[in-house]
Amino acid sequence: MTSQQVAYMEQSRAPLVQGVMWTMSIVPLFFVCGRLYVRVFLKRVFGWDDFIIIVAICLLIAYAAVCHAATQVGLGRHLIVVEENPNNLISVALLCDIGEVLAIMACTLGKTSFAVTLMRIVVKRWMKILLWFVIITMNLVNILTAFFVFLQCKDPRHLWNPTIPSKCWPADVFTNYSLFVGAYSGAQDFVLALLPWTIVWNLQMKKKEKFGVAFAMSLGVFAGAAAIVKTTYLVALSAKADFTWELAPLLYWAAVEDGLAITAASIPALKPLLVRMFPSSPGDSYNMISYPPKPRGRNVFDPSQGETQTDIRQGSLRDMGSQTAIIEPQTPGKESENINLRTEVSVRYTQSP
Structure with missing residues (x-):
């Protein structure tokens, strides 16, 4: 075996997958905890958007854990290495299918939470209609994708164990649908990121304040960029020639998109916390998220x-x-x-x- 062959056999993306997965889970977790501290302890209110974001971050952490387990049995290594142990190959395929469903739902709920938050501040009818359209269609196409992961074959076990015979969809059907969902998800990120600018820019406040508030509300544009990058890896994966190696970038870019979406949904709620931490900062006179008056002694x-x-x-x-x-x-x-x-x-x- 030549030195090049040895180097090829030893290549591993597992450390990168683990690092990205846990970073993009722990960082959003801190932002979600800060958001919940503001909502529950400072403002003493709890809304649907808060409940949705909690479920989203739990799914994201579960996704990171599942992918971490997959790296222990071969994810991120070349197929020729992993297939030396057929049981490991089956485990990688099964764990990645489970992880894919968790990633899809974490991303969907993170964006849904932000859309529900925006419903608190929009006043124009067309904006409300647009937000409801985004919420409904986004959940519909992504929930279908999550189901399709396991419905591609009459016997789902064939997906992770090809020795089990089953009739399946043509390979390009699910790939093409996934490409559509990836592109649509990215487009929705940009819609949710640009909508706050239309709300803020006509308000009477200093331009610097307008820019700061609108920028904080539109960080989801980075999640949209990650969605575009993630979608490009679907094309390379469709061949499935070396799927244990080629699947790694798709999975960790999905984690990046999910983490950015959840973080972007949590940042706008942190203004009261920042004011408390930095009393010398400008007053909380232009909170974009409204809170009812804090009831005494109860949430x-x-x-x-x-x-x-x-x-x-x-x-x-x-x-x-x-x-x-x-x-x-x-x-x-x-x-x-x-x-x-x-x-x-x-x-x-x-x-x-």
Whole structure:
């Protein structure tokens, strides 16, 4: 055996897979924990977007664990090496199929959480319609993809153990559908990243503040870029000539996309935490995510989609809405200069006993 052959046999992408997988799981986990600290302990509210992001990060960690286990039995090595032990080859194929489903659902839920968060702040009807369209279609195509992973063959066991006979779809059917889903997922990332700019740019605040808020809300564009890169690896994988080696980049780029999507969905909620950590920073006068007033002594589930409610009790006016959270505080006598967003509210009077 020549030195080149030895070097080929010893090549391994396993350390890279493990490093990327755990990095792109642990970093988003810190952001999700920070988000939950703000929501539960600082604001004492908990919404559907928070629940969805928790499920997403759990799926991402499970994905990293499954792929780590796959590297222990041959993922990231050349097929000629792994097939020396047929049982390892079967284990790699099975674990990668399971990991693929976990990655698909983690990515879908991460983006869904951000879309639900945006529903809190949008005020225009076409934006709400667009967000619902993104949420529904994104979940539909990705859930179908997750099912198709195991439905390609009449007997799913054939997918990881070719010795079991089964009738399967033509190889290019699932590959072409996956290419479509990858491209569509990337397009949705860009839609969700650009939508905050249309919301923020017409608000009355300094341009520097507008840019900062809009940029923080549009970090999902990096997840879109990762989705494009991931999709390119599907073409190379379709041949399946050396799948244990060629599958590695596809899997860790999927982890990058998932991690960036979950991180981008969590960052906008961290502003109150940053204000507490750095008191000298500007006040929290332009939070993009609205929070109802913090109830005393208990947490509440907050399923709101940005409604505005106003209560008048004992002569006090209390605002619970989202639109005013993105407008600068009014200066007495200059209301006409500071308000550029008009919202109709319903007023409920409660007479004290």
